[in-house]
Amino acid sequence: METNAPTGRPFWLGNTEREIFSKINWIDYGYFYDLDHKWYYVIPGPFRIKLPLELVKNNLDKAGYEFEYRRKLEDELLKYILDEYRCTYSDFNEFIKKEGYDLEKVFKEIQCDGKLSMYELFSKYHKIFAYFDDWVFIKSDDVYKDITEILVKKKGDAHLETCSW
Template sequence: MGDISIIARKFDDGKHVQYGWSGNGGYYKMLGSKLLEWYTEPESVEYLFGLGQFSFLGAPGSENGGYGWLFTTVPTGEPHWVGTTEREIFSRIAFIDYGYLYDTDNKWYYVIPGPFRIKVPLEYIDKHLDERSYEFDERKHIEREVIKHIFEDYYMNNAEFKTFIETEMDESESDIYIKLKAEDFPIHELFDHYKKVFSYFDDWVVIETDKDNSEISEIIMQKRAEEHVETCLWRKSYSGNDL
């Protein structure tokens, strides 16, 4: 197995999610670019999810034939699953590498699976590809920015978290941060070796960008609670000290 992807959408009520397999080779070049080109309007997204799960995505109508293989959708015949939270979309298939979520704002988001599920506007990914149109370097950059946010902005601006680090951890925040910065995959190191810090936060992270999706404008994190608040509501519940 490799490059497994999941496609999902939030219903307008913000409380239910529909999701399913969207094939292997699910990196942006093969899947995300097609979502932005052909499936951005609510009507086209409705049509897309009406096809059920698929092993390869092509142009609208291509499932009926008449297109080359690179532009032909291949439905599996299986319907999508329905859940009550975005946290479920990675629960039915193991080793998922890519997630694509159409949220209540009628925009696609690229979700990086891992210890944190990092939700990024898909249009931002489109603008930060390497010379071969791959997003792998940018994924690493985003993960490093999340670590930086935790141990710089969040630590400095959240008194409760600062107290937590000082009372619950054997190392200072600067010592932990220095060690994590030296790692290729710092978020996985945070999860493996500093579970208390990782578990302080909700396991979803929201990346907000500027108007033209060129730069990261804000990283939003929630303190872990007994019940997960859907990320489509995080901006509405923003309090300044809690995120």
């Protein structure tokens, strides 16, 4: 999508991701035109999940909705955080141990309808959520069909814009 108005309607302009999305309340999703001149789909929530708009478009259900895909994405993100990220980043693994979390129990307690739930993690294990920057960036393959990388960052003193990740 090589345009600066995907819906033809006005949108917020700002200097940072947080500045723009702090002005938008009570939405199911937002569009974000970034410095790389590409459109992104942003899922607000405990984590603001930014992914290529084309990836969402190419994963709509038969009725043309993205909500089933979003639920699958949320499940993949949480599995990544609690498994792959934990195994890759020893700081996070130490944090999990220090807090005394039993990951088998965490997995069970944040499941809803067979998938991991972001809101269950946020409400039951807020410290795990609070460990991370509130933005997540999803990368895709060249044809925008599959996820190739999930990027999460440990919370730092200042948020680094996802275009720099």
